[in-house]
Amino acid sequence: MEKQVNHLVDWLKQKAEQANVDGLLVGVSGGIDSAVVANLIKRAFPENSLGAIMPCKSGVDDEQHANSVIDACGIDAVKIDLTDAHDVMFSTIKMQLEKKNAWNEKQAKLADANLRARLRMSTLYSLATNYRYLVVGTDNAAEWYTGYFTKYGDGGVDLVPLVNFTKGEVREMARFLDVPTDVIDKKPSAGLWEGQTDENEMGTTYDMIDKHLKGEPVPEKDREIIERLHARSAHKRELAAAPPKIR
Incomplete structure (x- = not known):
């Protein structure tokens, strides 16, 4: 596991150097x-890494666990609450579609969840521009x-260091990196609504x-x-699909 971690840390350094940026950040x-990625980028850039906590109608436990991850690995952090931004945007969209009699209540839950993920992506890239960092995915x-991520949401990132590791392997890496036990043992969830878990959805x-x-x-x-x-x-x-050229 030490070899795997060192390999990922070296790769992260290399990609940042190639992109001519100063560091890395993760939500x-x-x-x-995200706990594992926070530890990896902290190792890659001890002074130039950032963890962003972005509550958006999130559960209290999620924010507490995020803070415990930040404290455990010692990464610089910022909290940006997106609840108000989400409420304004989602209610405005709903109001305009209701005027057109086009609002689809059956799709509202999914649209709400995807908007939260995409607001977080926009926030991460605004932070990345400010710091001259790359956005690292989880x-x-x-x-x-399985595609269990939001397109242009949590899937909208620059680097995906864990994409070749199964969930079990990520769990092993988390233990090696001393991620807090309550984070390792919790049921995987995107925190989109009360009682939501990844496995129930899939x-x-x-x-x-x-x-x-x-x-x-x-x-x-x-x-x-x-x-x-x-x-x-x-x-x-x-990548976004494009039609072939007519020759």
């Missing part, structure tokens, strides 16, 4: 993936394969996804769910 959610292999577990990615057998029901999620989210892992 710290209180979850295990998606692991399971999330990347319909399968990270353990099953990890096994599938390693080529190990999993129940047919889980295999079908994982492959359906992968196929449906292909557009998230690609």
Whole structure:
């Protein structure tokens, strides 16, 4: 694990140097993936790394866990509450669509959640411009394969150091990096609404996804769910589609 961590830290330094920036930043959610990334960028740039806590109708536990991650790794941090910005933007969109009789209440929950992720992305890039940093993402292999991220939200980043690591491997790395135990042991959740968990939304577990990615057998029901999620989210892992030139 020490070899893996050193490899990632060296890679982060290299990418920052290639981009001619001064450091790196990450959004710290209180979850295990962002905790690991916060530790990695702190090791890569001890004096030029930043953890951004961006509550937006978030649970109290999430912010407490984010703060414990910040304290444990000693990274510089900033808190920017996006609740008011989200309320203004979402209510304005809803009001205008209701005037057109075009508001889709069935899609409102998803639109609300995706807007939060995209507001956080915009905030991170505003911070990155201010500091001359790159934005580092937190998606692991399971999330990347299944598309469990918001396009141009938490998927809108410059670097994805954990994309080749399963959720289980990220958990091992977190223990090696001395991430707080309560962060390691909590149920994975995007914190989008009360009681929301990643696995309930996906319909399968990270353990099953990890096994599938390693080529190990999993129940047919889980295999079908994982492959359906992968196929449906292909557009998230690609650049915006463009038509071919007419020659």
